[in-house]
Amino acid sequence: MLKQLALVALSVLAVPSLAAAQDAAAGEKLFQTRCSTCHVFDAAKKPGPSLAHVVGAKAGSNDAAFKYSKALTNAGLTWDEATLGKYLEAPSKLVPGTSMAISVPNPTERASILAYLKTK
Numbered sequence: 001m002l003k004q005l006a007l008v009a010l011s012v013l014a015v016p017s018l019a020a021a022q023d024a025a026a027g028e029k030l031f032q033t034r035c036s037t038c039h040v041f042d043a044a045k046k047p048g049p050s051l052a053h054v055v056g057a058k059a060g061s062n063d064a065a066f067k068y069s070k071a072l073t074n075a076g077l078t079w080d081e082a083t084l085g086k087y088l089e090a091p092s093k094l095v096p097g098t099s100m101a102i103s104v105p106n107p108t109e110r111a112s113i114l115a116y117l118k119t120k
Contacts, residue, residue: 008010030109034102041120046098054079055118059095073095084117085110 008059031039038048049063060073075095077083083094088110091100 010116023112023115024119025116027112027114030104030113031116034104034109035113038102051117053113054120055081056083059083069095069097069099071095072099080119081114084114088113 035051038046039051040046041050041052043050043065049066049068051062054062058078059075059077059079060068062079064065072095077095079087087094087100088104089107090103090105091098104113
């Protein structure tokens with residue numbers, strides 16, 4: 001009986017990891033179709049900045065080679081999950097004057113993209 005309880009406990013603990021992996025996989029697909037026209041994770045030239053290690057970075061500082069808008073560099077934000085979520089939902093609402101024009105209004109899609117960004 002104790003072994004069965006231990007297995008149930010382990011399986012419950014594994015579910016969030018599985019869900020996060022599924023969200024990140026969905027987020028990767030969404031990133032490819034919605035974000036990769038402007039963003040990359042390396043030094044390749046794109047219209048937008050690299051998003052490598054963006055989660056936890058100070059807004060407007062993640063890609064030294066990119067010229068961010070003054071609005072974003074002066075926003076005083078750190079890209080934690082909640083702030084990135086608000087930004088993706090409505091960039092110009094959170095940072096009036098930002099150059100980013102694309103939004104992700106669907107909360108499930110936003111969560112998946114954020115799960116993917118956290119892996120990069």
